[in-house]
Amino acid sequence: ILCHLFAGILHLDRVGVDDGFFDLGGHSLLATRLVSRIRSVLGVDVSIRDLFEAPTVAELADRLGGAGRAWPVLEPRRRPDRVPLSFAQRRLWFLNRLEGPGPTYNIPLAVRLRGPLDRAALAAALTDVVDRHESLRTVFPESDGGPYQLVLDAEPFEPETVDVEAGDLARMLADAAGRGFDLMADRPLRAELFRLGPDDHVLLVVVHHIAGDGWSLAPLARDVVAAHAARSAGRVPGWSPLSVQYADYALWQRELLGDEDDPGSVVGVQVAYWREALKGLPDQLDLPTDRPRPAVATYRGGSVGFALEGELYRALVALARENNVTLFMVVQAGLVGLLTRLGCGTDVPIGSPVAGRADEALNDLVGCFVNTLVLRGDTSGDPSFRELLGRVRETDLAALANQDVPFERLVEVLNPPRSLGRHPLFQVMLAFDNTPVAGLELPGIDVQLLDIDARVAKFDLLFSLSERPVGGDGEPGGLEGSIDYATDLFDRETVEQISDRFVRFLSGVVSDPDQSIGSVDVLGADERRKVLVEWNATDHGVGRGTVPELFEAQVRRSPDAVAVMSDGTELTYRELNERANRLARYLIDQGVGPDQVVAVSLPRSLDLVVVLLGILKAGGAYLPLDLDYPAERLRFMVDDARPVVQLTALPSEEQLAGRSASGVTDADRIAPLHPLHPAYVIYTSGSTGRPKGVVS
DSSP: OHHHHHHHHHTOSOOOTTOBTTTTTOOHHHHHHHHHHHHHHHOBOOOHHHHHHSOBHHHHHHHHTTOOBOOOOOOOOOOOSSBOOOHHHHHHHHHHHHHOSOSTTEEEEEEEEESOOOHHHHHHHHHHHHHHOGGGGEEOOEETTEEOBEEOOOOOOOOEEEEOOGGGHHHHHHHHHHOOOOTTTSOSEEEEEEEEETTEEEEEEEEEGGGOOGGGHHHHHHHHHHHHHHHHTTOOOOOOOOSOOHHHHHHHHHHHHOOTTOTTSHHHHHHHHHHHHTTTOOSSOOOOOSSOOOSSOOOBEEEEEEEEOHHHHHHHHHHHHHTTOOHHHHHHHHHHHHHIIIIIOSEEEEEEEEOOOOSGGGTTOOSOOOEEEEEEEEOTTOOBHHHHHHHHHHHHHHHHHTTTSOHHHHHHHHOOOOOTTSOSSOSEEEEEOOOOOOOOOBTTBEEEEEOOOOOBOSSSEEEEEEEOOOOTTSOOOOEEEEEEEETTTOOHHHHHHHHHHHHHHHHHHHHOTTSBGGGSOOOOHHHHHIIIIITTOOOOOOOOSOHHHHHHHHHHHOTTSEEEEETTEEEEHHHHHHHHHHHHHHHHHTTOOTTOEEEEOOOSSHHHHHHHHHHHHHTOEEEEOOTTSOHHHHHHHHHHHOOSEEESSOOOHHHHTTOOOSOOOTTTSSSOOOTTSOOBEEEOOOTTSSOOEEEO
16 A cells, blocks of 8 residues: 555555655655655655654655554535634735735736637636635624635626737736735635637736645646636536645644643644744844845745756755755755855755645645745754754654644744834745646646746745756756845845855755755856955055145035035035135134144034144144033143144134135145144043043
8 A cells, every 4th residue: 555655646656665755756745645655545644854753665664563543534524604814824814904906915826728719618617616616705704803704605707808918928927917905805716818819818817825825826727727628619628626625624634633731732842842942043044135125025936947967966966965854954954054155144944835635635635734944954063964864854854743833823823023124933845846737737728837027035045946847868857046136135246145155155055965065166266266365456646735635626626515514514625625725824824824723612513524634734733622521521632732723613704804715725825735634633542541532
């Protein structure tokens, strides 16, 4: 029986008793499906860790001999008057009420249909699918302060047809995909048909995340194809009824998890694990952003692509097998190591989605089942990459064994500091897209899946990877990757650098997994040249001259530019220069010149700037006196510096009368001014004795 179950999950003709699940291409998501299948067929409880530690059929069969009974059977439940939302739905509903309808949690699917399209059959097929899946015709009104599921009656569902030019298609698809849902009133499914020509259409289906997830697209597409084929032939779909609906799952989920106050319940045990595992988790990962985090995230995003292919991909796969880990764990360890190298610290939490379809009855259902795990990376002590892999493996296995607590409930229980500007518990997500392919085949029609540039970012950074199919030569296809980033925080160039460094880091560790992560070279040749050469090329010509000469050169360059402003008043460079020149001539008449000190006790103001510049133009040095200082300190500074003049305000217009505003030269000064003459005198604090005057 186990051989048959292994083969079915892995889509193989046969599996031997000594064949290993992961050696045959299994990964974490498929492992979850296998565990669910074993529970259903054999009626015994088995964990993800069991499969990792006993990956062959023979080893797992031995371990199952002592396994306990499986979970409660998922079957139709008696429904109360108000069916509660699942935990995942509650958070999505709350965000919808808080932020209003928006594109953040829309799941779009766009397909181009070239050929004679039976639009009536398509509309009937969509109606059949909405009738089949209650989740697609459920709204979420509020009663007694909380939401509940209200399943609406089935009704004809016909997509709106819109004529569109080819040049406008991408924009119109993005706009339509981005329109939000009011979950209290709107059905969570919308469809539009864009007509480019008589036999050229694009069907856009948008599902809100509260009614679906990535794994839902495959059964949704499969049901649309089956219903379309039947309706095109004048028949109703002949599919078997679904064994359960989403409302049944929401009720079963509560029964399965049990009471948190019961330490022996599933939720009690798993919440206790997460409390300990995430104790002391940093509130926020300090990523190398280009801008400060806003108080409220806009969720606007961009995307950068990359690939792990060829020799690098094969080396990553070999490293995974050598260390009894999955390819996901290798990539995760690489990301954790890179983030540490980028200055994010040694405690690096990363989010990762799991399918959440804990019972095989959910495999054909459209609904929101996906859960999110917080995988805490520990890079303390600068471990080797191989050691880090071991840490990641233990963390992931423990997390997968406790994956049934909904992330939304975990946030409520742990109650981390909240912010509308960041995701709770983690800000970086790593997702392996191993969801079943949404196959669409319509007789007589060429069907092509289209990408939609939604430009939405739910996280600071989302690393998404999917495996390419094996090529015709039997060689592995590699991993296609992308980094979705929040434009609130990052410029595209920065994320491109992160992408390059990620690939470079993985290349470095596969060549020598026993080197410490701190010794892996993450800089490219261009970056290294910039850091070592360009940024250190600080030598440049410095114009010689006195401060008055340099200032007057600026006056000539931009006489009408604003030089200084204070309390709503401005002075241009020309005005400041003329005022300082008149003051300088006054000071010269008072005996101020090179090597002479002028004491200044003015508040911060335009006048203070005029005074300081005027002293320098006269050739003197200024001594700032803060009147908040103790009288004894001020008296000492004046006695020690012996200023020839003390200014507590600008001289009056009467005192300045008749003095020219033209430039002051050595011919006007008491003695010629040299760059080495003092410009100011400032005193130390005197904490180790008497204050000492410093002349600069």
